[in-house]
Amino acid sequence: MYKQLLAKLIIAIVCFYGFGDYSYAGDELNCVLCHKFRGLSRIDKDGKFRLFYINQELFDSGPHRRNKCKDCHTDINKIPHDPAKKVDCTQECHMVEPSSTEKFSHKSVAKVLSKSVHSPVDKNGKEKKFKEDYPGCKDCHDQPFYRPFSIYKGQLKAGVSKRGISRCKSCHTRGDFAEDFYEHVTTRLRKSRFPMETIEACAKCHQDKAFQERHDLDDVVTTYKQTFHGKMIALGSERTPDCLDCHVVEGENTHLIEAQDVPTSAVYKTNVQATCRTEECHSKASAKLAGFQTHVTYDREKYPLQFYMLVGFKALMAFVLYFFLLLIFLELLRRLFPGFSFFKEKNNNSGDN
Amino acid sequence: MVKFIKKVIFKLYVIFLMGFTVWYGYFMYPLIFGFEGKEKAEASLMELGKAGTDKERMFVKLIAEKEQTKKTDLGYRVIDQPYIEGRFHNIGISVEPDNGSICVRCHGNVPHDHSKEIRSFLNMHAFYLGCESCHIMPGKDAPAWEFRWYKKSTGEVTDNPVALVEIEDSYKTAESMRKYPMYGNYGAKIAPGKIKNGTFTFLHDKNDMAFVNRYIVEQDHLGPEQKSQMKRVIHDSVSKKPLQCDRCHQKKSPYLPFAKLGYPLRRVSELTDTSVVGMIRKYKEFYIPNFLTPGGIKD
Structure with missing residues (x-):
């Protein structure tokens, strides 16, 4: 009897502490009890696959790790819970924004986005056509990761430097403050995404043919990939500009992308030079550098000059290549059959004899 | 010359x-x-x-996105993970296809849909339990099934997953708690079988798999009645009422022999006595009175 009670007590303590310590600091409701299983999923009424699994390791690798599940999923108050509502990224979470006494929220980002070309409403507050096409937070962002780096004795290295962080930890000893701060700041010192990932995020909409037709847009992603910049990024360069580098004015919030015909836009005809000649890019280049059409779309009706240039260039290439290939082929044929001729000359010698 | x-x-x-x-x-x-x-x-x-309907468009999209992945380069590590449109949280891992299950050939990996409130839980179990475990019961007077793990890649009997022990180890020290064990994705599933002449065989063996595969290939050549006949034959051993949650999640005599299947003591206790049973009780008592009757709740 006592043995059984003792065993129960031990198991209860182990389980309690096991879960208590293992779940995230922010997982007050022990959501991972179920959400740690990769198979927690279903197909919804529209036939979409819904996966409810949370990869704890990856969740802990980004800035949201300090958030409690309930900070975003505010409507979940009990376990088991009802289907969760869509998360509103502009709501306030438990953290206090360090430069003020206000609670943290992404409201400021939403405000900037509302001024951009990606806002579903225009300057006058009127809804744009096909408003469902305009992106929400999740259309461009999935759960972010930290991309920390370190510089030690002049050498830049990806990841958290033990030497670097040891200096922080000599004063900031409690909890994970030093790690959080270090990863947050170093991630922000460079681009938070690899260029190809940014391009893929934009491509979700901008490479969609139906989307292009609805908004009368060119296939800017495909044409970008054909450029030198696009090819460098495809080869793994992180120093080459992606969409945001050219479409956001230097020093502006990355969410403020404006249409080409807006005078304050980074790609407005009089601003392109400044965009190309920023300190990090072609600072010493002539202003003429920006004189070319970056996204060349070969559409016969829209851009006839470019279209016929392409046709002419292809024709020239084809003519030169296939003319010389034919020449080589015929030459080889002659080597194979040196005496062959369609029109053989009559042999007059036999008559003479 | x-x-x-x-x-x-x-x-x-x-x-x-x-x-x-x-x-x-x-x-x-x-x-x-x-x-x-x-x-x-x-x-x-x-x-x-x-040109098509929404359904056709979805099908086209599914084909186009088949096994689509997403790469994230952190500089010191590249994360290559499955891509699901509209998903915010990272997934991280791909799931090995279950080549050993005859059911998955038609029903897929996410087969449960009827019991709205618990279908996600049931699908979660389908990642490490063969369908037969809950859907085929031994006859009234027949001996109880034996249970073993089968390899998802081949369908053959395999040892108890090492991952179960690794999960346990992650609870031991503060340092090991920083590691992230993988729950439910063991590359193997539990399925019932029988012991004949000292050798264990699963209820569904390679012959059954060949039979089902042949049906899938030949079904277009069958008439509508013949199709119904074949479906009846394939499903003839499926029990009318599936196994209920509290048959396993109970302390006295759980239907699945957890310890024998490699679950460590603490985990067995968790599954049969504390957190999981506690949650089921919560469902049963305060939330969904029919939680313990899968198949009983319709959309």
């Missing part, structure tokens, strides 16, 4: 060069004029997507 051999070699060399010239012309064509075939294929997919 030597002259003749030289001549033959020369002719072969010339033929090779002629072949190379033709191949080079063929090779260069798409580089000059674009990959026409690919563009056409994309255009036809787009057209199909545009």
Whole structure:
């Protein structure tokens, strides 16, 4: 009897502490009890696959790790819970924004986005056509990761430097403050995404043919990939500009992308030079550098000059290549059959004899 | 003779060069004029997507996105993970296909849909439990099934997953708690079987798999009645009422022999006595009175 009670007590303590310590600091409701299983999923009424699994390791690798599940999923108050509502990224979470006494929220980002070309409403507050096409937070962002780096004795290295962080930890000893701060700041010192990932995020909409037709847009992603910049990024360069580098004015919030015909836009005809000649890019280049059409779309009706240039260039290439290939082929044929001729000359010698 | 051999070699060399010239012309064509075939294929997919109903569009999209992955380069690590449109949280891992299950061939990996409130839980179990575990019961007077793990890749009997022990180890020290064990994705599933002449065999063996595969291939050649006949035959051993949650999640005599299947003591206790049973009780008492009757709740 006592043995059984003792065993129960031990198991209860182990389980309690096991879960208590293992779940995230922010997982007050022990959501991972179920959400740690990769198979927690279903197909919804529209036939979409819904996966409810949370990869704890990856969740802990980004800035949201300090958030409690309930900070975003505010409507979940009990376990088991009802289907969760869509998360509103502009709501306030438990953290206090360090430069003020206000609670943290992404409201400021939403405000900037509302001024951009990606806002579903225009300057006058009127809804744009096909408003469902305009992106929400999740259309461009999935759960972010930290991309920390370190510089030690002049050498830049990806990841958290033990030497670097040891200096922080000599004063900031409690909890994970030093790690959080270090990863947050170093991630922000460079681009938070690899260029190809940014391009893929934009491509979700901008490479969609139906989307292009609805908004009368060119296939800017495909044409970008054909450029030198696009090819460098495809080869793994992180120093080459992606969409945001050219479409956001230097020093502006990355969410403020404006249409080409807006005078304050980074790609407005009089601003392109400044965009190309920023300190990090072609600072010493002539202003003429920006004189070319970056996204060349070969559409016969829209851009006839470019279209016929392409046709002419292809024709020239084809003519030169296939003319010389034919020449080589015929030459080889002659080597194979040196005496062959369609029109053989009559042999007059036999008559003479 | 030597002259003749030289001549033959020369002719072969010339033929090779002629072949190379033709191949080079063929090779260069798409580089000059674009990959026409690919563009056409994309255009036809787009057209199909545009012309069809929502369902057709979804199907086209599914085909296009099949096994789509997403790469994230952190500089010190590249995360390559499955891509699901509209998903915010990272997934991280791909799931190994279950080649050993005859049911998955038609019903897929996410088969549960009827019991709205618990279908996600049931699908979660389908990642490490073979369908037969809950859907085929031994007869009233028949001996209880034996349970073993089968390899998802081959369908063959395999040892208890090491991951179960690794999960346990992650609870031991503060340092190990920083590691992230993988729950439910063991590359293996539990399925019932029998012991015949001292050898264990699963209820569904390779012959059953061959039978189902043949049905899938031949079904278009069968008449509607024949199809119904075949479906009846394939499903004839499926129990009317599936196994209920509290048959396993109970302390006295759980239906699945957890300890024998490699679950460590703490985990067995968790599954049969504390957190999990506690949650089921919560469901049962305060939330969904029918939680313990899968299949009983309809959408």
